[in-house]
Amino acid sequence: MRFPLKTLALLVGFGCAQPLLAAQCAGTVGFGEANGRVLTQVANRAVGAACFNDLIIDTDAEGANYGSHGEFVAAFGALARDWRDRGLINGREYGELVSAAARSNVGKTLKLRVIAFNDFHGNIDGSTLTQSSAADGFSGVRAGGVDYLAGLVKQLRDGAPNSVVVSAGDLIGASPLNSALFHDEPTIETMNRLGLDFNAVGNHEFDEGKDELLRMKRGGCHPTDANSCQGNAVGTPYPFEGAAFDFLAANVVDSATGDTVFPAYGIKEYKGIRVAFIGMTLKGTPSIVTPGGIVGLRFGDEADTVNALIGKLKDEGVNAVVVLVHEGGYAPGSINGCSGISGPITDIVKRLDDAVDLVVSGHTHAAYNCTLPNRAGRAIPVTSAGNYGRLVTRIDLVLDTKRRDVIAARAQNLVVDRNNVLGAIEPIVPDAAIAGIVANYNALTGPIANRVIGNITATLSRSINAAGESVLGDLIADGQLLATAPAQKGGAVVAFMNPGGIRADFTYPGSPAGEGDGQVTYGEAFTVQPFGNSLVVKTLSGQQLYDLLEQQWAVGQPASGRILQVSDGFHYRHTFSASVSPLGGRYVCDGSVTLNGVAVDKAARYRVTMNSFLATGGDNFSVFSLGTEPLGGDVDLDALTDWFALKSPAAPTAVDRIVKVASCN
Structure with missing residues (x-):
């Protein structure tokens, strides 16, 4: 028996x-x-x-x-x-x-635990990461690291006979040096050991283009970079093993074949109940990645893509459907709150077929725990776990074993608490094998990362003022102008920097933002600018400069606009109010654009610096692609390190290059 x-x-x-x-x-x-x-x-x-x-x-x-x-x-x-x-x-x-x-x-019912996170961005080492939530009464809690993330995942899986681990995109890309230097192979290797099942592609999965993303799945060494395939040094297989989990890309289609680049969905079966996981990135991905990396790819509407798959899934005996989408919203307040939720995710959910039972979202780096109405008016859970692996969402689904569908759900965002200061019932035990892999990659990276390139006298923040300007944005633009002003480097007179390319602050001792020491290391600079874009100088007319500035709040930009950071000597006024003024209007005050105190002549020609992402029209700035006489220059990070070598110690400067006014009159 x-x-x-x-x-x-x-x-x-x-x-x-x-x-x-x-x-x-x-x-x-x-x-x-x-x-x-x-x-x-x-x-x-x-x-x-x-x-x-x-x-x-x-x-x-x-x-x-x-x-x-x-x-x-x-x-x-x-x-x-x-x-x-x-x-x-x-x-x-x-x-x-x-x-x-x-x-x-x-x-009569079966429970399935979905363990979810998003926007990990290669943050394998959590030693300097913290999580704060004023609404929840905690600040500066040490959180994250893939070894602790794996420990919490194990803890959650041990408490559930049926479970699945999912990511809603940007698992890789815009990563710290200890992952990015090795083309994010460390992230893939450690996620394999964590037990990730599905990752929906995000926009940053395409940072190095489609072919490199396919290598992330298939394995093998990078075709040109000797930093790839470090398995023999860190204790993982050689050559690079590739992802043991599935990348999902329901709305990314190869225009030539009509096929998706990766599977549209994956199905897992629990005691005979089939559950589908549909994964995809935001439809706006082409405007926020380097165009050259996605040539020949089409990105479809998120809700339309899901709805078109429902019939096929039903034919395959699937009634329970989970959507992993790299698009999200904003909900200020508690990490488990949903007060004032806004952003694209609300529109996506309200257009979804009633067959969808759960949406795991990302992209905005926000944490929320919502129930939002779908197309039929039924409220379904919609979650997001912030970023960098500092939070995990535990979602317990109850499935009816006769209907084979979800009948109830409960979600909670949990802090990946490294020191158990929030009083978890069971402290997290980090995964020792994963910790060893991270330590080995840190050892390889250390001599590069720890090199001091300069000093600061206070925190240099990327936080913008009401006009859209930041201290750190100014500094980076100044560094790029310094690198490209010599005639042999392009003879630039102004530099523009996209705010999305500035990924972190330079923090100073005692600042609320972190635990700086006044020194700036190469590793910290890499965290601020991790993309490795080259600088490009092009000629634009004065009129094109005006047109470029207006594209900051053109239709297709975020409701808050997307304000380019500008180098010293360039000034202008505008009347745009973030999230209040309608997109598509004209807001630059005519005659206010000046260069070194002289009004820009709309008929004149100016040499302008941008990074290679902007140069091909990234972030919807198509005017950059119209520039003529292009000349390639230094890598953006090299320009930043050279600026520190000349200007240290760096102090915050006045943010007065861009001025917001009530009226141009």
């Missing part, structure tokens, strides 16, 4: 020589949980060191995992017959127990 493992352990004692002590049992035998519990008149008696109720696997805590109510009734029937045959119960009690089991709800 086949017993549950727990029952066998109690009966045979796993070979223990000493006799088992009789359990002290109270009450009567029951089936199920809480309000659905069915009680009998049969006394809860001992079987060696256990009680009847201990041996009936019918609660989540005991690991109940039945594909149907009938499966549970059959399993318990076998156990009850054994009790009867051994004389532990009589015939009447046997009948009462079997009848009660049949009347219970056990096996």
